Amino acid sequence: MSSLATSHDSEGQARTLPGLSRQKQSNRTGSRSARPRPQGSRDNLNGWAFAAPFLAFFLVFLVWPLLYGLYMSMTGKSLTGANDSVIGFANYAEALADADMWHSLGNTLYFTVISTIPLVVVALIMAALVNVGLPAQWLWRLSYFAPYLLASTVVSLFFTWMYNPQLGLINDTLVKIGLPKVAWLNDPGVAMWAIVIATLWWTVGFNFLLYLAAMQNIPAQHYEAASLDGAGAWRQFFSITLPQLAPTTVMIVLLQILASLKIFDQVYQMTAGGPGGATRPVVQYIFETGFTGYRLGYSAAISYIFFGLIVAVSVIQFFITRRRSA
């Protein structure tokens, strides 16, 4: 539950994992082929000793909560301690028939769809702009990436002021150029987009960095050869840069989908799920049923349904990346 709620943290975690695991794998195979067998058992012991702190954390903070949460989802457990009995799949049955759960899940998916596209495309454009060799590169990198370092509370406050219908900078600007005011966070049709804009400003820097790193790894000879053949800048971009970036794009898209699915912080702080529940993501619904509605068992059941969805996306990611690297 807690790992779901802190979308920002878990986002970072998810993003560092693929790289780490790959590195670990290569180290292991390397040491196995280099070392003779006899020392194996001591190696094993040493290995376990090194891994023990991580394993202990893994068991205490991931495996145990995961199992306990699963058990909890089968009970009527309440925050007050009442109704502790095991009730089987009743919570799951109730959740599947719960219109509010579906509505919030729908909101989460809607946010994921409409946020992933700009978060990938804008990052690509920003990276391409920086990569063409503007002066003071560090300044561009810093200014594009800096918002990513802010806390979600800061970003939310900042945008709540900007979006204020009466006193906000954005509406003020709209009025000055002769456009009507927009009820950014109070119009059910607009609020989700307002949150997407804030999220884009806040987190696009990370994807931008990934893209920029990938672009700078494309060998210069490719461009050299292309320009000798008479290819212009656009031609080079579409025929060299984009294809070379394909593996990075796949990775960014999938990581972005996972990150967007876990949306919570900005919404909770900017609209609290409103107006009319139009922006309430499923993580907030889990929080509400469990912590303000006291129904821990029921909220655990919803979080496992959501967990299933994330696992499904991760499995798809796994197969796509495997095919790509094969």
Place this chain on the structure above:
Amino acid sequence: MKQFEFFEGRQLSRRQLLSGTAAVGSVFAAAALAGCGGNASAAAVRDIQFWHLLSGGDGIKMQAMISKANDANPGFKVHPTVLAWGPPYYTKLAMASAGGRPPQLAIMHASRVPGYAPGGLIDPWDLDLLSEFGVTAQNFAPRIWDKSQNNGKVFSIALDSHPFVMFYNRDVAGKAGLLGSNGQLQEAKSPQEFLSMAREMQKVTQAHGLSFGYLGSGSQMWRLFYTLYRQHGADMELTPGKPMVADNEAAVESLEFMASLFDDTIAAQSGDISTGIAEFARGGSGMLFSGVWELPTMKKAGIPVDAATIPTLYGTPAAYADSHSFVLPRQLNVDDAKRRDVYKFVSDILKGSLSWAEAGHIPAYQPVVQSQAYRDLTPQIHYANAADIIAYDPEAWFSGSGSDWQTYFAETVQNVLLGRDKAADGWDAFVRRTNTLLSRPNPV
């Protein structure tokens, strides 16, 4: 993959790192020593943890009252922890109690007690012990004392009642010719009368007649709605396992009246709480619907502010209100000495609640209300009658100040106020939402 450096060549040297660590270490050591000394010299003083959700002007007043009580009682020291109003406060309080590590004392809205008392998250008060410190049932207005009960036991001791009232600008009202012979605003007796008074005030301010920020705030919409609804003489009952009992006609009429306010003449259509308050504070309107806790802000703004209960537009005087109340979060092991201290502290705060009245609230402790010093407070005395007509939220484990239920009200009703939905449709949606909550297993 290429390595990135934001600041090229900047690295922490080993020496810098070590000296930095040493500095941090010495700070910790100094703090630890100071801690020892402090504990040793003050071993007899018992520490009382006290959680509350009062911020801004209220928070400053409460801190002053706590300091005064601490000075008067050398045997204990109350340490307040201030948490954010609404769900953040209530979830933390519930979880601390459920986890067995709550503070010895906490403030809760009286309307939230039904969600905490049955599940055993708070302990009942011992009235005998309380009377030892000079606080008894007779010290409270009946309406407020009744609210402190749950299942026949007293679970909360009210510090105040804080109704939703009407502030008005005396200058604007005077120029609009709406002041009575006593210098106070004439009372509107019907919705039409109120609307025309507001229009008169708009002519004076050239902006709006009334300020009422509601966008995005279920609490604000609910406060005004429930005031108007109860003015119909209507009641509302929430019984788990049964559909909600309510007067639909009164509800729809109240919502329609509310929607008629937001025509950008009487009141701004797109106003949230802060813009509503700011507008009234700078003289942009003649009236403001808000909680009494806004009084210090208005006084500080320097406008000629007066206040009254919201006019009785539908025959029965009523004012939405809640009470900040003291509760005893359930301890795993009750420390008798500390609990005694808590009773003493609460009685001291109640007896000194005149300064709480200065923050706008109506003290619950009657000897203070009946004192001349309170009668001299204006405009507080102009809405003191609210204590007799206050309407608390209908009782249920999910209702009350800062509850999700009020958020659901905003979800279903905001579009009515914005003129996008019919009042009846919005109300039906809210009833359906409430019935879903009532049909689910009761978790307390």
